[in-house]
Structures are given as C-alpha cells and as structure tokens.
Amino acid sequence: MPDLDALIAPRLAELAATGLRRQLRVHDPALIDVASNDYLGLSRHPALIERACQWTERHGAGSRASRLVTGTSAELLALEEKLARFKGTEAALIFASGYQLNSSVLPALLELGQGKHEPLVFTDRLNHASLHAGLRGLKQIRFRHNDLAHLEELLLGHPGDFRWIVTESVFSMDGDRADVSALSGLAERHGAHLYLDEAHATGVLGQHGEGLASLARGKVPVVMGTLGKALGGAGAYVAGSRALIDWLVNRCGGFLYSTAPAPAAFGALDAALDLVPGMEAERARLGRMGDALRAALRERGLDTLASTTQIVPALLGDEARALAAAETLRAAGILVVAIRPPTVPPGTARLRFSLSAALTDAQFERVLAAVRAL
Template identity: 40%
Template sequence: MGWQQQIQAALQTRRAADAWRQRPVIEQNDGRWLQVAGERYLHFSGNDYLGLSQHPALIRAWQQGAAQSGAGAGASGHVSGHSRYHAELEQQLADWLGYSRALLFISGFAANQALIHLLAGKGDRILADKLSHASLLDAASHVPATLRRFTHNQPASLAARLATPCAGNTLVVTEGIFSMDGDSAPLAALAQQTRAADGWLLVDDAHGIGVIGEQGRGSCWQQQVKPELLVVTFGKAFGVSGAAVLCDEETADYLVQFARHLIYSTAMPPAQACALQAALREIQQADAQRQKLQQLIQRFRQGAAALPWSLLPSASAIQPLLVGDNGRALALAQRLRTAGFWLTAIRPPTVPPGTARLRITLTARHEEQDIDRLLEALSDAASE
C-alpha cells in the first residue's frame, strides 16, 4: 500500500469511529468566555486554572521583556539564546521547589522526551503508570530500554513490576494529577517503592503545579515527596507555555551536555521568561484563587451527583463526565454547545476504548452561576 492509500485508509477509519479531531478557530478567549464564529460560549475546556493568561501583570511583563530583548531568543541556549531572564527564571523555580537546578524547555512534551531519551538505555527499564501522558509513553516506546506499564495508581502493581530483577537502571514514571481522569497519584507510596529498588522517580506535574500545595508548589510538595526528576509545565496554571525540569546539579549538567531536545531547539523568547517570572509571583500569592477554585469544584461535584453519567472520582479542576460511546459523547458536547457551553468530547485513542467523556475543566475565572448554568444544561440534556 502506497502512502496516499495508507493516509486515506487511516482517515476513513478515524471518521467511521466518530474519532475525527478538529481545530476550531478561536476568535476570543478570556478564560471564562470563548468566541467562535461570532458566537460566545461559557468555556469549560481549557487548562488555564488560575486565569493567569489574561492577568495584566503577565501581559505587562511580556511587553516589557519584548521591548528590552526582542520578539525571540534567536538561537539555542547553547549558542546565544540563554538570556539573563532565562537564568533568573530557572533559579527562581529551583528555589521555589527546593531543587538545586531547573532547566527550561520549549514544551512539556519536549522535556519528557528529553529525559527519557537521554536516561533510558539498553538494559534499563521504564515502569510507567498505564495512564501516563502520551509524551512519556511515546518516548518510552522509542528507546532501547524495556517499557512495562503498571496498573493506574496501584502501588501493589508497581511493586510486582519492581520485584522482577533488572540488570540496568529503573525509571518509574507517573503524573501528579492525571490529565484525562483528574485523579492524583499516590506519590508517597510510589516514591518509597522506587527508592527501595534503587530506581529514580519521574513525576510530570503539569496539572498540579500552581493549583495545589503551599504557594501552589504542586502535587509532590503537597505529598511531601521529592522525586529525582520533576517536570512542571507552564501551559496550565502558569497561563503561558513551556516547561522546566527540576533535578540535582549533576543531572542538570548531564542534560545540558547531552539532551538533544535542549541543545538543538531555539530557546523560548526572553520575553516569555519575563512573563513566566510574573506568573510565578502571582501563583505564590494566589491562595484566594485556589480556594475559590476548590469551592467551585465542590459545587460542581455536588450538583453532578444527580446526573445519569458517571463522574470520575477527581478532586482536581479536571472533572471527567464518563459517557462511554464516542457518538453519544459527541452528541452531548454538541447539545451543550447549542446551549452556549464550550466542552470537548474526549475519545480514543486519547482515552481507553469505551470511556469517551466530556472533560470538564473549572477555573478560578468561573463564577458560581456559571457552574449552576452548566449543571442545569446537563440536566436538560439528560432528560432528553
């Protein structure tokens, strides 16, 4: 089969399975309201948990940074792209989270790929939570190390995997808060088992950082765990984009010397690093926003208990409403869109077959009446 026929067959299969993906053109998005094709919708599909993407302090910092350093870095950090703004942000992140070093990456995907591609060699093994993010599992499937997956959030399953001897090194991989189920990993138990087996723990805390823990320090801080490798991303609660790896001094030096995703990528714009410094300051003093978000989560969960769909057990801003069938999930999302709500139907392969869902996300930008309106619309859809 030629490439054109292969492409056509794959696209036809995707359409037939009600799994077709689309990218809507967003005309305006303030975190609470979203506009598409001239229509305004209450927005329940983003990851801007604290609403910082619209914060005046971040916008000002980006503008000032651009005025001082231009629109882009102009090169890899190993050439001329690593500015004082990048260095300041790395130091601030390391101090905040209690690590010796922090290294900036252009995205969370790149950070996860860099770590696994660099560390996991022949004879090593990667033990990953079954529901780990695609960036982690994709990298693990393309390195010489052996990949084994343990049952989601089950320390006993990890223990069984660790009991099998391994000649090389062991890297245990999980998320702090899982992006599609919204639940939290039992990090303390996972860390204890990993260290008992002389392994390293890698935690991707994309959806926990900024939202939980003292000063928003995230899942690991909240559970009093310090993994050898911590990845935090800036496209969620930070309201911007990019990522950082937190680690010890020697591991950071090793990454700087050998991580191809770091060496051969243009550095993030210095102005972006300025905006991220402003975001970090706002996060550290955002207790009121975090408290409001928790109250909205509780309000939604209490109201959703009466709905006919299963609401997965999540205490996070991610509230997955399990529908099951792809077509029904799409129909429910469209019904709600007609009622003025922007929600996305998440379907396989992003989630396991038979678990299509609405991934409802709440933010500190929402108000109580927004939650009540959504619950009323869901109740109307259920009655139909």
C-alpha cells in the same frame, strides 16, 4: 510522483467512520470555557501580559538560537533559579513545551545506564502521550492506574540495577492524584528513580501551588511540569539537582538542538511566579467548584471516576455519546470537549471539564445548570 493524498484520504475516512476524526475548530470566545487548562485564569492576567511585553522589548520577539548559542541571558538564568526556588529544588531548566521535554528528557536519562544496565521502566497505564514518546522503542512495564500494590509486585518481579518509575501527579484525563509520598517511598525501598509529571498539579496543588512533589520534598529526583496550563504562559520545566540539569544541558537533544522559547514566554513565567504562591483563594475556590461539578454530574447518574481536582471527567463510554453530549452543552453556551480514544482507553470516551478560577460565579452556575439538564 506517488500521490500522498491518495494514501491519506481513505485513512481519514476510516477515522471519520469510527467517530475518531478530529478537526480544528475556531474557538468561539462567546462560550463559557471549561475546556482549556488555564486553571488560575493567568493567561489573561495583566501582569503576565505586561511582563511578556517587557521581556519582548528587552530581548526581542525570538531568542534567535538555541540556549547554548545566544538563547541564554542573565535574566533567564535568574528566572530558572526563581523557578527552582518555587519547586524547592536546586535547579530548573525551561523547555519550549511539555511534549518536547518529556520526549527528550527521558531518553537522556535512560542513557545514564550507559548500555551496561538495561533500563527497566515502570509506567502508569494512563500516562500522557508525551511520556510514551520519551519511552518509544522501550518495553514499558505498565502498572494498573494508580495501583501501587501492583507497581510493587512488578518491581519485585523485575529486579535490576537501573529502574525508573514514570508517572503523573495529577492525571490529565481522569483528574485524580497519585499518592506521591507513597510512590517516593516505594521508589526508595526498591532503589528505583522516580520521574514525576506535574503538568496539571503545578500552580494548583501543594501548599503554595508548587505541585505534589512538595509532599515528598527531596525525594523525587526528576519533576517536570508545564508553563502553559495553570501558569498561564507557554513552555515547560524540569526541576531537580544541579547535576541533573547540567546533564540535560549536555545530553538532552530537545534542549540542545532547539531554539530557545520566545522571551515573551519567559516574561509571562516571571510574573506568574510572583503571583501563584499567593493565589490561595483561587485554589480553594477551584477545589469547591470541582466538588460542586462532580456532585451535579453524579446526580445525573454520570461517573466522574476518581477525580478530586479541577479536572472533572464525565464518563460516557461510547464516542458518539460523548460527542453528542459535548454538542448539547455547546448549544447551551458551554465549551467542553469530548475526549476519545486514543487519548483515553477504548470504551472510556468522556467529557473532560477543566475548571478555571477565571470563571465568574454566574458562569459556573450556568455550567451546573447545563449539566443538570443534560
């Protein structure tokens, strides 16, 4: 038998030598957490835990099969309708994860060209790995990050009958926002379809936490977001027209051929949807915390890029510097991760702070003090 480990060992050594080897580390709950994406602190909210337990008691620990077999209950359909109302769309569909969703919904949509129309897909350079996974094998036409003039230039230079713009509303590693109304206008003018990833905007931005697609209501045909970040549970959703959802139920492999998420995740979502629209105070506080953290980092001479949200990067450039800064903060009791290539472009290693309404004022003060002492 060929020795697989013998192939793996030198590759791991290569990663280690360039500061890029990743290792699982047991989470230390004693640290102040500015690394996770629990932006509203809902993952520990008693209402979510209670509702997750209720759904588990009623429906079991697992869903037993795919949605088309035994994985759909009347309660789940009602929950998807509730989610669609929150997003202001006709319909919504829940998946087990955002990665699974992006990597399988995009191929199902591109299939709509039926081989007659070659899909032309315009993508932001900083799009998330799961969006790339959905476009594997396709030559993406990449526009400079959030540069809509560049996107327009590319649209003009690449005419076609079946064109898509695929981007995020809040970028996961930079914490900046796309101009969603300008994007939707651009898509409309050029006859392109818009696919928007709201993983980091859902729950946090928009008038009631419904995300930034609400700035162009009815003009973003495909919106996805995750349920495991601000919404505190697990899974992901895609929202849009009834026809879109019916198509995905028929043609999206990641939906068709996968066991439905555990009922506990649906219960947590049910409770989160009751709470999130009313969490104005938490959203406002997150905004203020973001401003204060950016100010503290800039005082230390650190570049926070174009961040305007609860995600605050501190650019360090070099992998070793980013790792050292994360270790220094860890020693001060703060959990923040060093983000390195390939998650971010080479030469842009950084600390990525993600703020949560679950932080107490005292904890946040400690984060600011540790940053000032960096």
